[in-house]
Amino acid sequence: MxxxxxxxxxxxxxxxxxxxxxxxxxxxxxxxxxxxxxxxxxxxxxxxxxxxxxxxxxxxxxxxxxxxxxxxxxxxxxxxxxxxxxxxxFPDLMLLSKRDISELYQVRKIVEAGVVEVAAQNATADQLERMNLALGELSRAETVEAWEADYLFHQTIAEACANDILTDLMKAVSDTMKKGIMDCHRLILSDKKLSADIAGQHIAIYEAIKANDPISARKAMLSHLTYVEELLNSHLQDSSNE
Structure with missing residues (x-):
């Protein structure tokens, strides 16, 4: 000093x-x-x-x-x-263990399901445009760097709540959240059906927010997070059996 x-x-x-x-x-x-x-x-x-x-x-x-x-x-x-x-x-794909995945997605389901409900009521035109731009980047993605657009999509939803505590909470788990999203994109790049499924889930979340429909937004978010959690766990199980 x-x-x-x-x-x-x-x-x-x-x-x-x-x-x-x-x-x-x-x-x-x-x-x-x-x-x-x-x-x-x-x-x-x-x-x-x-x-x-x-x-x-x-x-x-x-x-x-x-x-x-x-x-x-x-x-x-x-x-x-x-x-x-x-x-x-994907030699470093599963740096997240099964316990890490379970704990991360438990937190994400609790937090983001509530966050998206509020976002569906509060999202501004600018925030909707940023979400839409992120979706556009995801639709054109051919490399794992697409995870950044995915992460920004979810972060923009959190910002739409205009709640500093929620934003800070999302940031508190951001490193692990980023790793989970990155692992997901490494997987979906190898399978066009997975890519289409994930894209459809993001669009459903966005459309519900845009329509100011908090109930549909919550259902779409929970469906998406459950799908990704099961995808990561399934690949982890397959890897352990090899």
Whole structure:
């Protein structure tokens, strides 16, 4: 403490390796089927040009992808995408345990079911427009980054309550909530039906809020949260049986 003012210290923020960014990009290609199973990836030189990185970064990335079981290197031929196995695409998917999922969605059901009722009565035109924009981003999403639009959709609903305590409560669980939403989007990217189901659930919530219908909004929110909870638990169970 100097002169009554606290001296703040910040830890250095680490940055990702270039090779890790290349890995994420190629994983996105595979996940969104821009490159298909058994299809040959661009050569190392072509990848260097595409990503504007050095050969060592590309080679490290390919080694990582090979270790994840996503690609196979055929000497003299090139690097090829392996047959689809979604468990390899989501190695960090279930950082949430079954207990974490249960506790998180218990909180979300209690809080967000009530929040959406109030939002259906109080949402402003600006807040409705922001919800609608988030839905638009979700409908066009082809990568896991879509979770941010999903999170913003739910946060905007909370803001529509104009209740600082509720907003703070949502922020208190935001890190775990973000992780749950991100895990959900990693899953639905691998299945078009899941994507359509989730999109339909969000639209139902939005339409009920827009119609100033708190009862329908509550039902739509509970239906959505129950669906996602069961989806995550089902995948966790499948992973544990492998």
């Amino acid at each position: 100097k002169g009554g003012i606290q001296v703040l210290r910040a830890e250095k923020i680490s940055t990702k390796k270039v090779s890790e960014i290349v890995v994420e990009q190629i994983e996105d290609w595979i996940r969104t089927e821009k490159v298909m199973p058994e299809e040959k990836l661009p050569s190392v030189r072509e990848l260097c040009d595409m990503f504007e990185v050095g050969r060592s970064a590309v080679r490290d990335a390919l080694t990582t992808l090979k270790g994840k079981g996503l690609v196979v290197v055929k000497h003299g031929e090139g690097t090829f995408v392996c047959h689809r196995n979604t468990s390899h695409l």
